[in-house]
Amino acid sequence: MNPDRLFDSLREQVTDLVPHEMEIASIEFEGPVVVIYTKNYDEFSGNAELPRMLAQNLRRRVDIRPDPSLLEDSAKVDQKIRALIPESAGLYDINFLDESGEAIVEAVNPNEVIGKEGELLNELKKESGWNVKVVRAPPIPSKTVSDVRGYLRANDDERRTMLKNVARRLVRQTLPGEQWVRVTTMGGFRQVGRSAALLTTRESKVLIDCGLDPGSDATPYFAIPEAQPLEDLDAVVITHAHLDHCGTLPALFKYGYKGPIYCTPPTRDLMALLQLDNIKLSYGEAKKNLYDAKDVRKEILHTITLKYNETTDIAPDIRLTFHNAGHILGSAIAHFHIGEGLHNVAFTGDTKFEKTWLFNPATNKFPRLETLVMESTYGGHNDMQPSRADASEQLGELIKEALSHQGKVLIPVFAVGRSQEVMLVIEELERTGRIPPVPVYLDGMIWEATAIHTAYPEYLNSTLRTEIFQKNENPFLSPIFHRVETSDMREEICHSPDSCIVLATSGMMSGGPVLEYFREWADDERNWLLFVGYQSENSLGRTIQRGRTEITLPARGKQITVQIKMNRETVDGFSGHSDRHQLMKFISTMEPRPNRIIIGHGEDRKCTDLASSLYKKFNIQTVAPQNLETIRLR
Numbered sequence: 001m002n003p004d005r006l007f008d009s010l011r012e013q014v015t016d017l018v019p020h021e022m023e024i025a026s027i028e029f030e031g032p033v034v035v036i037y038t039k040n041y042d043e044f045s046g047n048a049e050l051p052r053m054l055a056q057n058l059r060r061r062v063d064i065r066p067d068p069s070l071l072e073d074s075a076k077v078d079q080k081i082r083a084l085i086p087e088s089a090g091l092y093d094i095n096f097l098d099e100s101g102e103a104i105v106e107a108v109n110p111n112e113v114i115g116k117e118g119e120l121l122n123e124l125k126k127e128s129g130w131n132v133k134v135v136r137a138p139p140i141p142s143k144t145v146s147d148v149r150g151y152l153r154a155n156d157d158e159r160r161t162m163l164k165n166v167a168r169r170l171v172r173q174t175l176p177g178e179q180w181v182r183v184t185t186m187g188g189f190r191q192v193g194r195s196a197a198l199l200t201t202r203e204s205k206v207l208i209d210c211g212l213d214p215g216s217d218a219t220p221y222f223a224i225p226e227a228q229p230l231e232d233l234d235a236v237v238i239t240h241a242h243l244d245h246c247g248t249l250p251a252l253f254k255y256g257y258k259g260p261i262y263c264t265p266p267t268r269d270l271m272a273l274l275q276l277d278n279i280k281l282s283y284g285e286a287k288k289n290l291y292d293a294k295d296v297r298k299e300i301l302h303t304i305t306l307k308y309n310e311t312t313d314i315a316p317d318i319r320l321t322f323h324n325a326g327h328i329l330g331s332a333i334a335h336f337h338i339g340e341g342l343h344n345v346a347f348t349g350d351t352k353f354e355k356t357w358l359f360n361p362a363t364n365k366f367p368r369l370e371t372l373v374m375e376s377t378y379g380g381h382n383d384m385q386p387s388r389a390d391a392s393e394q395l396g397e398l399i400k401e402a403l404s405h406q407g408k409v410l411i412p413v414f415a416v417g418r419s420q421e422v423m424l425v426i427e428e429l430e431r432t433g434r435i436p437p438v439p440v441y442l443d444g445m446i447w448e449a450t451a452i453h454t455a456y457p458e459y460l461n462s463t464l465r466t467e468i469f470q471k472n473e474n475p476f477l478s479p480i481f482h483r484v485e486t487s488d489m490r491e492e493i494c495h496s497p498d499s500c501i502v503l504a505t506s507g508m509m510s511g512g513p514v515l516e517y518f519r520e521w522a523d524d525e526r527n528w529l530l531f532v533g534y535q536s537e538n539s540l541g542r543t544i545q546r547g548r549t550e551i552t553l554p555a556r557g558k559q560i561t562v563q564i565k566m567n568r569e570t571v572d573g574f575s576g577h578s579d580r581h582q583l584m585k586f587i588s589t590m591e592p593r594p595n596r597i598i599i600g601h602g603e604d605r606k607c608t609d610l611a612s613s614l615y616k617k618f619n620i621q622t623v624a625p626q627n628l629e630t631i632r633l634r
């Protein structure tokens with residue numbers, strides 16, 4: 001059936017299914033969602049059963065929205081709402097989403113906006129005609145979050161055109177005959193970095209992750225015939241915001257991709273932050289970057305966000321559901337249901353199968369699963385890590401030792417994930433008097449990444465959520481933390497005689513402010529360099545960690561040689577990755593057990609070691625492919 005005929009038939013079905021009282025203004029198809037615009041929205045806005053019933057019958061996501069032509073101008077409504085909300089509510093911002101007719105009110109005390117038994121909220125809805133929703137204002141404002149929202153609002157037309165194109169492709173005519181499924185490894189197999197895999201069926205092509213190797217700047221093998229032309233891809237799915245999973249994504253739009261990107265809402269924002277930072281860093285090092293800010297903006301416009309457990313069609317024969325991966329904010333395991341029960345495959349991305357200071361452990365329960373593609377960063381049989389508690393103990397001891405000799409402590413961190421955990425631990429160590437009170441400087445994108453964490457509290461574990469929101473003891477807002485905002489401030493800290501702790505990016509010392517501190521502090525044996533995160537094979541971090549005593553670094557356009565006398569220690573246990581034991585447990589307690597496991601995201605030996613152990617222990621078919629291999633799943 002051609003798309004227009006199918007859309008007409010769906011419109012007819014909707015008209016038959018909705019209550020007669022509902023006055024339908026129009027029915028549109030936006031990406032995977034059927035949107036019903038109604039003239040009497042207020043009568044149906046509170047009805048949760050109706051969209052559910054429609055979704056079940058149509059087998060599509062359904063959204064009911066007020067007819068935009070009946071909505072009063074948002075600037076006027078903004079004034080009306082502001083006038084009605086009491087000062088005690090701590091009104092922070094009002095966001096108008098024209099496409100959904102929602103007015104999102106952000107307030108420090110949401111209850112004051114809702115009023116007794118929802119009285120005030122109902123009044124706001126009635127007075128404005130908009131679907132007013134109240135959310136808690138993030139305790140730390142994030143520039144990224146508001147920039148992304150603003151950009152989406154300002155480019156609503158372009159976005160809608162994109163969504164309509166996605167909708168048409170989703171219902172395109174499918175081919176007759178035998179069905180099949182296969183996976184092609186395009187990057188990040190038998191290595192860490194430039195993760196990418198192509199899921200191909202008879203009907204569709206989906207790219208999962210689109211990373212960059214932080215050590216060598218290598219990109220996935222885009223030129224393979226299966227992936228070309230990139231225009232033909234149905235979708236790109238991003239598991240999480242680390243650059244080894246999305247570092248080349250904006251470049252796809254330069255190479256001809258025009259389709260959608262699926263990820264969780266925090267991944268969209270963190271991804272933009274890290275990519276823009278990456279552009280800035282390359283400028284600083286006079287390196288050529290694959291893309292610029294305009295490509296990142298294109299990527300934002302093409303992103304369709306999905307929360308955990310929200311299932312959606314991404315191709316005529318593929319349904320996608322994200323599950324928590326426990327690794328960083330918004331990190332997801334991507335589960336694909338192919339055909340009518342033909343095959344189920346999940347890609348773990350990076351996972352942590354343990355409750356951490358920030359997140360709940362990764363999900364390992366799925367409705368159905370035949371193939372699992374999993375990471376093996378710590379897949380070697382000796383790759384055991386200490387517990388979180390032991391890790392903070394060790395970090396405390398090392399910091400105490402450094403400070404007792406008036407030394408400085410430098411911790412290279414990824415802006416996203418590890419820095420927030422290390423912040424939480426240091427805050428507790430200082431608050432409980434286990435280490436002396438010294439200032440903790442945050443340099444790089446750490447503060448902004450932390451702000452994004454507080455904008456998405458539903459993705460944090462419940463303990464932390466309570467501390468931040470219920471008890472008003474937000475550890476991230478502790479006075480020990482100071483943001484380094486200018487290069488003058490950085491210079492001052494570098495040359496100050498006083499002890500301090502610096503958390504700085506990048507995590508593998510491949511660039512960024514961490515190198516500036518390192519250059520200044522490396523030749524003093526009172527100082528300490530503490531590694532808390534994974535250092536990939538080719539990274540500068542790994543070289544320094546191994547104990548080199550001299551190293552050549554780029555400095556303002558020339559190369560300088562630095563003597564390394566500072567102490568170097570690695571604190572294991574802060575990793576956002578499952579260790580060997582957790583990887584094995586992830587599989588042993590998985591429901592259902594997959595028939596086949598494809599292993600990647602690990603150095604050569606880790607991949608093969610994990611593959612053989614999983615096979616021996618669980619009698620599951622395992623494979624640790626190289627890059628550029630294709631595996632038939634069905």
Ligand SMILES: [Zn+2]
Binds near residue numbers: 327350
């Ligand atoms: Zn990661």
Ligand SMILES: [Zn+2]
Binds near residue numbers: 193242244245350601
């Ligand atoms: Zn990774």
